[in-house]
Amino acid sequence: MSAKHDSAVGEQPPNGGRKVANRTKPESRLAMVRRARRINRELAGVYPYAHPELDFRNPFELLVATVLSAQTTDLRVNQTTPALFAAYPTPEDLAAAVPEEVEEIIRPTGFFRAKTTSLIGLSIGLRDRFGGEVPSRLEDLVSLPGVGRKTAFVVLGNAFGVPGITVDTHFGRLVRRWKWTEQEDPEKVEAEIAKIFPKSEWTMLSHRVIFHGRRICHARKPACGACPIAHLCPSYGEGETDPEKAAKLLKYEKGGQPGQRLDPPPDYPGRPAQPLAPAAREAG
Template sequence: MSEHEAEAAEAPAKATAKKAPAKKAAAKKTATKKAATAKKAPAKKTATAKKALAKKSPAKKAPTKKAPAAGTAAAKKAPAKKAASGSRPESQASKAKRAAQLNEALAEVYYYAHPELDFENPFELLVATVLSAQTTDLRVNQTTPALFAAYPTPEDMAAANPEELEELIRPTGFFRSKAKSLLGLSAALRDDHGGKVPGSIDELVKLPGVGRKTAFVVLGNAFGVPGLTVDTHFGRLVRRWKLTEQTDAVKVEQEIDDLLPESEWTMFSHRTIFHGRRICHSRKPACGACPIAELCPSYGEGETDPEKAKKLLKYEMGGQPGQRLKPPANYPGTPAPPLPSRDPGAESPTTGPGSGSGSDAAAGAAR
């Protein structure tokens, strides 16, 4: 083969060799385009999917977003509104109506309610009330006969030897502070009131050891001037009856004054105190034996079993201080008869255990 023929034979091979890289390049380019298309396609699909999810998500997420809101702000407000409507303050007219019902029911049970301190004149009642702070009326009634025999008038008591006076009243407790009050008020009665107990609240509260509580005991029972005696029993019961939420004695007095006629103030005090001493005790009220249970919004705070509740009852007739007596078969439906007035020659009637009406100053000293 000549040289010319050899070159001619190699020419097609070179052309083919040149075309082959071109085809490979084309194929590579095509593959690159496909890859690019494949990469773009998922991106587009993903974007489309995201858009679709974004359109659907608000509908699905809306309740979820509202739920937390309801569980936090809205949910917290809802119970508050419900509680507010459920605990809506009772109207004054409704309280007055309930107070009248309670007073009427107590009047039927304790028709014999009376001041349980023995006295024969305003001075004796004033002295006995001062002594009754932080002790029982029974203890005071056992102490006052000898006291009044020794010092029958304000002039006599004002001139008493302090140590002798203290010894006479020692059984009532806090005898030093009480003796100081008795000497002070007796001197004031002698010097400023001609030896007479004044019959007004303004004058009484100016006497040493005499506050509104003591003054109203004297006014209501020695002068017939209506007034509420807000002692520990009275305050406890009117709060249990939801007639007031006040704990300050003066505020309690003012709120209860507005619920009852003035003519009922003194007797409502007696009836309430009787009930507090005998049935509605501080620690263990005898709810199951309470004759006015159906009117009490706090029923259930104490013993509700009737038989167990009967054992908690306390009675004023007979017994010793603090002694629980066997309940009469007819009590509390038919109360005992009224106690007789004190006869110096007779045995002093007994009263139930519990705090007496009390001198404000002596009660403060005790606290």
């Protein structure tokens, strides 16, 4: 094999004949940063419609929905919040709620007792400390019950336009696969990724990476053969590389299926999700 081919990019994969990353020597910091920024640019072309996948109409609804999204899908949250916000449209309403009644509404999202405690607690905090308004500062948000940095950055980035990196399970998995970081702790991941990208990119970077993790780069079986950035991925081959088999692994709009939002943005190319069926709501 010639020196030209024994380089940082290797053999031709089956995914459209594009070269994939096949690194045989350590990658410099500068090369990694350049590759990371190129991945972000290419993901922007793949997901120009990337957005938060929680339905919300105001900062309070986004905060509540994000707290509910722990250990469940955004789809299940979106199917549950219409009834919750119809009953408790403001922090003042939710702060005065009977816990058992809130638990019954949010039961389908799982961990409903702990989530109810957080929702009522944060609503009391909003009512008593912030005049019923969701604050737009990180230190204020994380002072509320049930609100950590991940939740705070979702709210800041999408309700107030304050840049932030949302390190959920998808984001952490992908940035480690792409060798942007080896860190496992979310705050350390956040700090390292923040050094790679300008602050103006943080919120949209988070959306793009999470979109890609949900649709193509799955935890157990990534669809490597259908991945548009396989040529930049040092972990290519961890999943299915055959294009036809990989295509069957695609989810949401990439797989021709409904998305997670009942009320998606106008530019979303897929189909809206459906409301929670009465039987599923009763079963919880």
